[in-house]
Amino acid sequence: MEFEHFIHPFDEPMIALSNAPHRGGLTEANGFFFMQVPKNYSGNYREDCLAFERENGLSNFVGFMTAASVRKVLATATSGSVRAYITAGVTNPAIAGEEPPWRPGTINIALIIKEGLTVGAMANAIMTATEAKTYTLMKLGYNATGTTSDGIGVFAFEGETEWAGTATELGINIGKTVRKALEESLRKWKGTKERRSLTSFP
Template sequence: MFVEYPCWMPVHCLSDIYCFIFQGHTFLIAAVRPLKVLSSAVLGGEKQTVRYIFNHTVDRDYASPHPERDLAALAGRMGLGEQAVGLMTAVDVRHTVSQVEQHGELVVAVFATAGVANLCSAGVAAPWPPGERGGCAAPAHAGRGDCGVQAPPVQTGFSGADREEGGASGRFGQQYRPGTINIIVLVDGHLSRSAMVNAVITATEAKALAVQQAGLCLPDGRPATGTTTDALVIACTGRGPLLPYAGAATVLGSMIGGAVYRAVEQGIDRYRAAKGG
């Protein structure tokens, strides 16, 4: 059963785009016309145009070795066909946060769920599997943090489930708690392919800032930049003049950055409230 998602933006801002909740566990964006996309989605990450984008809640102990097959089966049950990209999270998608920016005819809508149990700091420290210290040796640059805590080891050879929310034990027997920040950026505009890559950079920087401003850190005290399983979808309608850039210095980049920052900030607050702290 599809239930229309509560109004997330003024109805005049974006036409032919609809949001639904399917059977209480899947947040779905449906477009009348194909959207151009660039994503790291579990399902359909290689696709360049789709009509559907969805984020699906799985159990915290989800441990399938083939998450993309599970999402494909779900897309089939929803009747989406091949025109879909899908994300996976242990966060209740009924708590999806939405933020909107509008400047003239240009509209940016951001949807986010933020689970932050599985923090990492990209380029500075390896992931920290809670309660575990086995596995491969950490890289030399990981060293010891400011608090004198040995940096966690690097893991390799994860199955698909280990890379995704609620992943099971990897080849070295370590287990990650569920924790993923999933972000969907929807632009009512016409982005070039390079602008979509720009948008990935801008959105990721805004996410990292929100995580750091929330005071989230690794066990050794270094600030986190996100989680090990974050996923991002950039989508645009293709309407209007071609937009060649989406960096932080542009109007579009400023809109994306602001909306992503607020959505992740609010998502973290909701996650903490649900966890009781």
């Protein structure tokens, strides 16, 4: 099976704050990628992400992984200075604090914010995006706060903006982009599931 990935280079380096499997944490990044892996993937993610970066001639990229078809489920949305890139697969919906099912599935959220933020504001942006993600899941009928392997990354410039909560213009734009892109990605993902189901029976 041939996988299709998504690679997004930046015009100039940005500050990154993420839980990504490749170069996660607080770092400087030249871009990010969504790397598609097989279902029930159990490889060495550190080695595989590094190999992916090298094979594609990338340097200092933040890397996310998903078993969903990146080409089919990738969705984007823009509001104000914020652009969201999301891939969603919800075969393993989970609620924080409860024992989850252990099946492959991931929601990856990458937010590019064309503003100068403090690290605290970037952490605030992650909180706002997570709230928007959970609201969208509940709104669409998923009894879940996320999946067991969600990834999120915020990319911004170093600056003075200190807040990105739901009462700020930045936070409102984050919420709008996440909700719109996630809803579209989930619709695409559900469509791929339904098409596979139809082709499984005469």
